[in-house]
Amino acid sequence: MVAEALPPPDDRLEDRLEAVARAHGFAAFGIARADAAPETAERLNQWLAEGRHGDMIWMESRAEQRGSPQGLWPEVRSVIALGMSYAPALDPLALAAHRTRGRISVYAQGGDYHDVVKKALKGVARWLIGEAEDAEVKVFVDTAPVMEKPLSAAAGLGWQGKHTNLVSREHGSWLFLGAIYTTLDLTPSKAGRDTCGSCAACQDACPTDAFPAPYRLDARRCISYLTIEHNGPIPVALRRGIGNRIYGCDDCLAVCPWNKFADTAHRHRAFLPRAELAAPSLGDLLDLDDAAFREVFAGSPIKRIGRGRMVRNAAIAAGNSGDRGFVPVLERLAKDESPMVADAALWALDELAS
Template identity: 85%
Template structure:
């Protein structure tokens, strides 16, 4: 008697889509209904009303589009949320005891994630359009008015932790997020569940007390905001807390216990750290002119802040170093043509004479 062959189950569109996404370098995949994060707009509007966005005016000017996927694209039915790992090779906190070296956030030590993630998103989107004729898609990574974190949580990639960033059981805090909006009705994934519990490690680690409460961030006190987004003098009362951080801050991410499951082997090769960005000398950063800045940071997300903000940050770090050998270069920078650089250099000189 010949056994009857069991029917072979055909993989669903969502299953095949996940395989394609992983082939393009994404390690996290999920689907959410376009209306799956209904509290996003309310929370965003309250955050803006409290002024916690600082001078990030673009957050305010496109709030209606940012509050929900349909606000940006009325025809959207599903959101495909994707994550690409940049789990660090080195301890992100290792330079805390090396005050003459600049600390650069892990995400910016390799290639520009905007380019890498968008290229991969487009590859996935092209496959989807070919597989589902008539489907329309739009791809987004960071620069569009899209709230990737609550959408990714709704799609099951993880949850928004007490530091407000996405946390994954498998990849910790080290995911670049991208989204594909589509007119297709896809089957949603199971949403992520908050697993922070009673832990307050991220809150306790913040050097400038940027968290007024768990799950709330005041960007005006956040070192990442101050060193990257803020174009002007950094408030004097926050400068000592910056320490030797010259671009971003990883402290609240790095102390998250869920990072013990993150594996640097899963990180995309494009984000492997460039040797010159792992522990740059403050002396080298303070000596940068415009041409030198562009040369050093070509192909890096750091290039968008310009020479002025980088040298401002390096001057503050020099002032926090306690090393009087920085005084000659700071004296020169005290007359810099960029006011925020001159201001930071004068502050640093005063710190080094205390």
């Protein structure tokens, strides 16, 4: 499939590179100079100084490398920014009223994006090395100290919206971002332009008030952070706001008006939702032991949070459901060997009793 889409050799390198990227499944492509987002380090350091990263210690420990591409790799001259679409066919907010079902963020309902995007990045990088033998490259997707969002904005994929995520005119808020660093001097694309205007939909939609101001996120109040990254009891004051969200939150993304232009035809098939992850039963999740958790979430990014965090999240969702049918399983979980599971179950029992 990729070979059939290769461009003629007389096109300029940047055009051929874009054609190859699209043949590998990327819906968005752009190039930025390695020094194109100089404000990144200052904004990152301020965010860290305010403690808004919560338990994400890796953000702090490698801040110097994260602040600029040259901080990670001094030889880099250009950044190839790439986006793979996971635009949902259904409204991500539709499950809000189905309180006995868990809501999983759209990005985690299909295959693990780390594997899919990295494989495609490596394919594009191999082609580039073949075309420019003096080129050196490094590929990154999410797990390295790379600030993909400001770099993608500098490369013209979109802009960082008021919810701090990338927004694309063509793909809305639904892009997995990857980057290829290279020693080549490539012609940069035109940077993205902020088109949020006076819209505050994402700010107004947040159930836990995680935005102290437009373009600023306090991760400690963000449901995605609380249900995925935070390993321990979730602050009691934020539990009711979590509703039936058990892994991540799409609210600030889903309400963005630019999503009406997102074409699901560009969605990578690897991210089509798995039936068991589209609307899982809270009762089934509360019954999970370690072995069952690993089986259900094999091949999913969800597997990395472990059984404890998932059952903790499901217990909070059960407490928010108003359904006393969950009482027996919650009573059992109140004696769970995981303190955070037991704590969440006891809280849920109190909520259902009130």
